[in-house]
Amino acid sequence: MVTARRNDRVAVVVYDGLTTLEYAIPIEIFGLPRPEIAHYYDTVTVAAEPGRLAGSHGLRIQAEADLSALAVAGTIVIPGWRDRFERPPEPLLEALCSAREQGARLVSICAGSFVLAATGLLDGRRATTHWLYADDLRDAYPFVVVDESSLYVDEGALLTGAGSAAGIDACLYLVRNDFGSDVANKVARRMVVSPQREGGQAQFIPEPVAERHGSGDRSVAALMDALLATLDESHSVESMAGQMCVSPRTLFRRFRAAVGIGPAEWLALQRIRRACTLLETTDLGIDAIAAAVGFGSTVGFRQQFQHRMQLPPGVYRRRFRVG
Numbered sequence: 001m002v003t004a005r006r007n008d009r010v011a012v013v014v015y016d017g018l019t020t021l022e023y024a025i026p027i028e029i030f031g032l033p034r035p036e037i038a039h040y041y042d043t044v045t046v047a048a049e050p051g052r053l054a055g056s057h058g059l060r061i062q063a064e065a066d067l068s069a070l071a072v073a074g075t076i077v078i079p080g081w082r083d084r085f086e087r088p089p090e091p092l093l094e095a096l097c098s099a100r101e102q103g104a105r106l107v108s109i110c111a112g113s114f115v116l117a118a119t120g121l122l123d124g125r126r127a128t129t130h131w132l133y134a135d136d137l138r139d140a141y142p143f144v145v146v147d148e149s150s151l152y153v154d155e156g157a158l159l160t161g162a163g164s165a166a167g168i169d170a171c172l173y174l175v176r177n178d179f180g181s182d183v184a185n186k187v188a189r190r191m192v193v194s195p196q197r198e199g200g201q202a203q204f205i206p207e208p209v210a211e212r213h214g215s216g217d218r219s220v221a222a223l224m225d226a227l228l229a230t231l232d233e234s235h236s237v238e239s240m241a242g243q244m245c246v247s248p249r250t251l252f253r254r255f256r257a258a259v260g261i262g263p264a265e266w267l268a269l270q271r272i273r274r275a276c277t278l279l280e281t282t283d284l285g286i287d288a289i290a291a292a293v294g295f296g297s298t299v300g301f302r303q304q305f306q307h308r309m310q311l312p313p314g315v316y317r318r319r320f321r322v323g
Contacts, residue, residue, distance in 0.1 A: 017082030078112035109167035130163030
């Protein structure tokens with residue numbers, strides 16, 4: 001039977017090969033003394049394995065407790081993992097499962113999601129990780145519903161944070177849930193960060209679509225080149241099929257085999273990619289950019305951009321403007 005535990009009892013798991021940024025985030029947010037807050041967290045570091053533990057660049061870690069401390073923790077944080085292709089130690093996985101069964105809340109940051117996934121607790125649930133590792137997480141744990149676009153995913157007692165600094169967002173989210181917005185804002189202000197960021201990981205992914213050209217289909221490659229040269233023009237599935245002298249059905253089959261997605265989806269992503277470049281490097285207005293990348297209306301462009309990048313084009317420009 002799962003019973004509630006006090007969320008303010010926090011355990012941060014440490015291990016040999018510790019990822020230091022992901023470790024520092026929960027220590028800063030949950031473990032730093034905060035006399036300005038009447039009641040806050042009680043935090044302890046827990047060794048995932050026996051022996052000397054070291055992080056990068058000569059850092060040595062002396063954990064305050066062993067895995068037995070997880071039996072009384074209400075919130076357990078896994079800050080990354082040293083090798084996403086290495087199965088975590090069985091005693092750690094067993095301790096996490098036992099803690100969850102007894103009511104603990106489990107939190108991962110970045111590649112820490114691989115540790116949670118290895119417990120089996122994420123099967124059938126949404127989870128996120130660093131966008132660089134999303135495909136690896138899918139491949140290793142096919143029953144996990146991977147959402148690489150979010151900064152964090154809340155599945156009740158299981159919360160996964162995305163890459164590196166997204167751990168700040170995930171941890172502040174917990175503070176907000178546990179103690180309210182006022183306390184979360186105080187913590188964020190002291191850290192000199194925003195209490196809540198706009199958008200998700202999508203805005204940081206340099207290639208919005210994975211292009212696979214392994215099939216060597218020269219006709220598809222030629223069509224892609226032609227479309228990229230005329231992004232400002234209207235292109236229907238029928239017109240694209242006409243350029244290849246095939247039926248729309250054959251176009252879809254061959255395009256998907258070469259690229260991994262259908263032609264309409266690929267084209268929409270290329271329009272957004274070009275728009276990102278224009279927002280970053282030019283002074284063109286939003287209306288002009290919408291026309292330059294082939295959107296029939298600025299409203300449609302804004303909706304598509306928001307959907308795919310998870311923030312409005314104007315905010316994207318302010319955040320990523322070059323020069």
